Amino acid sequence: MGENSESAMQGKNFYESGGTRKGILSWIFTTDHKRIGMLYLASLFIFFTAGASFGLLMRLELIAPGKTIVTASTYNSFFTLHGVIMIFLFIIPGIPVSLGNFFLPLQIGARDVAFPRINLFSWWLYMTGGILALLSLFTGDGPPDTGWTFYAPYSIRTGTNVSLAVFAAFILGFSSILTGLNFVTTVHRLRAPGMSWFRMPLFVWSLYATAWVQVLATPILGITLLLIIIERFFGVGFFDPSKGGDPILYQHLFWIYSHPAVYIMIVPAMGVVTEIIPVFARRTVFGYKAIAFSSLGIAAVGFFVWGHHMFTSGISDTSKAIFSLLTFLVAIPSGIKVFNWVASLYRGSIKVDTPLLFVISFVFLFCIGGLTGLINGTLATNIHIHGTHFIVAHFHYVMFGGTAFAFFAGLHYWFPKMCGRMYSEARAKTAWFFLFIGFNILYFPMFIVGWQGMPRRYYDYLPMFHTLNLISTIGSWILAAGLILMFVNLIRSITKGEKAGSNPWKGTTLEWTVPSPPPAENFDEIPVVTHGPYTYE
């Protein structure tokens, strides 16, 4: 992989040119989008590790019926913290703030994002929110125990430290809105000459669609969480019926944000997948415009399907029918993407390196997640599986098998560009094997146990559910082994890996035209773009 390495080290890369500040200060006060991307990457890694640890502890508790390692109230805080951390601190910011921050300006031929200082401020808000969320564990009357959904009136009445956790999510929302604004402006204003909309890499399209959702949907979460805090402190009855409030109103407000948020999580992952397939198939992507428009389609229709989280909540049957229909419509653009990805392999010249391996498994796992999503969206079947482990399996297939696998694919794909070095391919594939096998052993049994009727968020369960829960827990250990192998390989390769050169994969998008790691302002001279992003002639 050492080809082109002679061209890689002309001038200083962005690690060497940190501005006037030294050491840690040159990082936490940087306005370089690449440094901010790396800051986010490190922060995401820390929060992901925390979230995964809570997940593993939950699985350990569920290895057998009855009490295994912790009490019911501790278990309830585990799943709350697991959800809050994984959703608000890992998967929502996830790909956009790390890979997006690093590669969006590079891919459109810009020197930075539109508002570099706001970009840094977003990271500060993110860290503040993250630290407050972790603080809620150790302060007040015990860690929050409401689940990440903070459903009222329980979240109003519980004595645990809900207010702080809710406030943390409130702050994280602002971080998300600012990142969205920044990306929308960057895409509109900073494209290199000749980089027309349909010459943009599809990863940029996906970030653009996502950024709009962040800007438009997140304020609703902000106001909802604020109402909870006001109700908890001042007893104003918004959601608690004993004070004249309405618990179903809370669910509407919560899901008006949190369903579009699902697309904040998955659309950038789809962008990463679309970026990787042409490079490893050495051919242009199939149906560029269909993929670009389907990103926008998902983002737009995604605003109107929130009610499918409420099919058993007591809302009117007519509204359930409408939400179910709209839910099916949002499946169509996702389907288009899958077909386009598969077609993009046709008559390519394919090499299955680690990034493509993760992408292929992404497509498989995402299909399972998506197809079971159709079963959830179907009214008759939803009633039975709503609130069971079937749902837990479904969203882990989409979020972990989908988004996280795509994130891992992107990490491996862009690792040589970000770090200037290559990881061990053999170790990466071994790690993938453990991840893929462990993932399926962990989550597939949950479909069955959920269909059999085991509700989610259960600390204890009937003996009939034991075998499948045991299998699931064993899977969690295999998955954890895969994660450790993968992270050790990547972290070790930051310093120990072979020099990678500027374009080890023969990518055709603009980030591969600059040295690895890129210099502080990316391009000596802003490139002039004359053709589409995936041109292999």
Place this chain on the structure above:
Amino acid sequence: MNSANFNSTATVNNVFLFMLVISVFLLVAITVTMIYFVFRYNRKKNPTPKNIESHLMLEITWIVVPTLLVLAMFYYGWSGFKFMRTVPEGAMTVKATGRMWSWQFTYDNGIKSGELNVPLGRPVRLLITSQDVLHSLFIPAFRIKEDAVPGMETHLWFLPDKAGEYDLFCSEYCGVNHSSMVSKVIVMTADNFEAWYEAGEKAEGAKKEAPVPQGAQLLEEKGCLDCHTTDGTIETGPSFKGLFGKKTIVITGGKEREVIADDMYLKNSILHPDRDVVKGFPDIMPSQEDNVSEKEINEIITYLKGLK
């Protein structure tokens, strides 16, 4: 599909099967094609790729066919759901009340039960509500579920078509003991049900005439023991043992104060539990105003006095 509907179990199973067949077919087709391409167009075998940017007919096909497919799915799901929401005539009505952390089923003649007893072959309509936070009534065997929302009445119906005992869960997270909010549906023959129903009615009638039953039994019936114990162990709320006459620190309107647990305090704690909350415990107990009568409260307090 409608003709096959006779109860919710078959309805949901049929729709599920329909979905599952299509899903498995699509999953296998996509995965096999993808893996075939990866091997067939491997770089060793196929060093020169061919760029294909798009193919209009193919793209139209894979927009139109999936659209028709999902519309069919929607239709089956919706028609099954309509059946599940239309209560047949002659259904027996039972009121179901969720509370932290047990269910209470109330029948037309006033009997209350912690388990759902129903006669074989007669449709049952459940009117569901909650005394405190959200719960969800879930009977996996009949594939039905609906939330119990405080201040609101929701409904479900099902046809108990086989005698036996079936699990009943709470499937909306409701606090510490959410996973122990588990009960049973007991489907019995019409004769057995009649006998149970009448026996219950007599007992209920006897209760009304005779002095209210002993406090111990009331604590059980009213759900108090879901959170409070009589042996001194602390669960979700303070224990009843040795409570009467004890000095207790409570939070009133945000301020701590010390009270003696006397008759007035106990009565107040049952009717307005949010006014004085014992320090160290969450303010989660719902008011029992509609759950207990004046007479029953006195009976309970008398019993608590004796719990040394």
